[in-house]
Amino acid sequence: MRCFPTLIIAATLAKSVVSAPVHLCCCSTCHFDGTVTAKEADAVIATVNTFVPQATATLSSIFTKKPEFDAILLATALVKSEIKSLDTQTKVLDACLIDKTSPSYVAAVNALVTQISSSFASTMIAYSI
Numbered sequence: 001m002r003c004f005p006t007l008i009i010a011a012t013l014a015k016s017v018v019s020a021p022v023h024l025c026c027c028s029t030c031h032f033d034g035t036v037t038a039k040e041a042d043a044v045i046a047t048v049n050t051f052v053p054q055a056t057a058t059l060s061s062i063f064t065k066k067p068e069f070d071a072i073l074l075a076t077a078l079v080k081s082e083i084k085s086l087d088t089q090t091k092v093l094d095a096c097l098i099d100k101t102s103p104s105y106v107a108a109v110n111a112l113v114t115q116i117s118s119s120f121a122s123t124m125i126a127y128s129i
Contacts, residue, residue: 041105045112048097052115055090059119063126080127087120 036044062069062079069075094113101109 036100036102038102038104041102044097045105045108048109048112052112055116056119059123063123066126076127080129083120083123083127083129087124090116090120 062083066076066079069079094116097109098106098113
């Protein structure tokens with residue numbers, strides 16, 4: 001039962017990591033006309049930069065803890081469900097960030113998107129998703 005609190009913490013942290021930038025950038029539906037200003041882009045990228053290490057660390061922890069989750073009835077199924085949900089939400093955020101970012105910031109946004117996508121891909125492979 002040692003890893004169950006880790007599951008709760010990981011899921012909670014991961015959800016906050018995904019939801020905060022969505023609300024900062026796009027209100028989750030990307031109903032924002034035009035592109036953001038340079039000042040807004042700097043603020044969004046700075047915010048997302050703080051979340052990327054947290055998100056990748058959370059996904060790394062979930063990856064590493066798989067054997068512990070497997071030992072707890074239904075834990076792996078719950079983790080898989082959370083990973084799928086978070087991946088979907090993250091893809092919405094990624095698309096919004098890329099769509100609304102001015103061309104001079106696209107490389108920075110793509111680098112952040114790549115970091116998160118790689119972490120999700122590794123974790124999803126580990127859980128056979």
